[in-house]
Amino acid sequence: MGESIKVLVVDDHQVVRRGLCTFLEVQDDIEVVGEAADGAEGVARAEELRPDVVLMDVKMPVMDGVEALRRLRELDNPARVLIVTSFTEQRTVVPALRAGAAGYVYKDVDPDALAGAIRSVHAGHVLLQQEVAGALLSEEASGPVQGRGSSLTEREREVLGLIADGRSNREIARALVLSEKTVKTHVSNILMKLDLADRTQAALWAVRHGLTR
Numbered sequence: 001m002g003e004s005i006k007v008l009v010v011d012d013h014q015v016v017r018r019g020l021c022t023f024l025e026v027q028d029d030i031e032v033v034g035e036a037a038d039g040a041e042g043v044a045r046a047e048e049l050r051p052d053v054v055l056m057d058v059k060m061p062v063m064d065g066v067e068a069l070r071r072l073r074e075l076d077n078p079a080r081v082l083i084v085t086s087f088t089e090q091r092t093v094v095p096a097l098r099a100g101a102a103g104y105v106y107k108d109v110d111p112d113a114l115a116g117a118i119r120s121v122h123a124g125h126v127l128l129q130q131e132v133a134g135a136l137l138s139e140e141a142s143g144p145v146q147g148r149g150s151s152l153t154e155r156e157r158e159v160l161g162l163i164a165d166g167r168s169n170r171e172i173a174r175a176l177v178l179s180e181k182t183v184k185t186h187v188s189n190i191l192m193k194l195d196l197a198d199r200t201q202a203a204l205w206a207v208r209h210g211l212t213r
Contacts, residue, residue, distance in 0.1 A: 004031040005122045008051040010042035010068070011084065012060040016107065020055060020084075023111050030118060039063030043071045046079050053118050054081045056101070058092045066092070069099035073197070080121045084109075100198055103127025124168030126203045151193045157211060159186040163199055164206035 007030055011017045014037070021032045033049045036042035039056075040063040046054055054072075058065040069081055083096045083104035093104050102121040105114055117127060152160065155176075162172045169183045176183070187199070196202050 004029055005053060005118060006031050006033045006049070006051040007118060008032075008034050008036065008042065008046055008049060008054045008079070010036040010039065010045075010054060010060070010065070011057040012037050013057075016057075020114075024115070024118075027115050030115065039065055039068030039071075042068050043075070043077075046072060046077050047075060050077075051079050053122050054079045055084050055118070056081050056096075058083060058085045058096055066095050066099050069096060069101055073100045082117055082121050082127070097128070097200055100200065102200065120166075124170070124199070125166045126163070126200050127166075128200075128203065152190065156186050156190050156193070159183060160190050160202060160206045161211040163187070163190075164203045164211055166203075 007024060009017050009020050009024075009032060011020070017035050017037075021035065024030050024032050033051050034045050036045045038060045042054065042056065042065075043063070056065045056068060060068075063071075065083060072079065072081065080102045081100065083093060083101045084107055085093060085096075085104060086107050093101075096104065103117065103126055105117050105127075109117070120127060158176060159172055162175060167175065169180050169187065172178070173180045173183045178186075187202075190202055191197070194202065194205055196205060
């Protein structure tokens with residue numbers, strides 16, 4: 001068995017934090033390395049503990065989840081952030097994804113599905129449900145990205161399409177018979193050419209421009 005996925009839980013409700021931690025602590029491949037009660041504390045703890053995945057609430061005192069995401073990006077913290085929110089807060093998911101979240105789950109998610117989501121984002125997947133992807137795409141409908149795709153090579157377009165399908169670098173490498181290092185180079189080139197910040201934005205760009213299967 002490989003190393004455990006290190007998880008930081010950030011939520012202002014102690015009962016929610018304890019419930020999440022209690023469930024995750026019984027997973028063989030997931031280790032809860034810390035907790036935080038607001039976004040500011042979450043950023044500090046993420047810098048201190050360097051978790052693989054951060055479970056982040058959106059609405060919190062002191063600093064909300066969206067601002068915490070922005071701070072983590074500014075600090076180049078490599079943690080993958082999975083938003084945990086209630087269904088009534090769905091509108092807040094869009095700015096969180098734009099700020100760099102790798103996906104989201106609702107607070108009433110099935111425990112096994114939560115563990116699966118953590119494993120998925122840790123593996124490099126982007127978790128986007130159809131209604132939220134649609135909202136993000138409609139916000140970007142007038143964005144100045146129309147001509148950028150012409151600079152992509154055919155191989156880069158293939159890689160981009162697989163990113164949009166939710167594939168990790170390892171899965172893309174297997175599908176295209178490439179090394180992971182080569183895939184990482186292609187991903188970096190794609191982000192640079194399209195002037196995008198991360199894989200989430202790349203996936204959205206690909207959906208919008210018909211590169212998905």
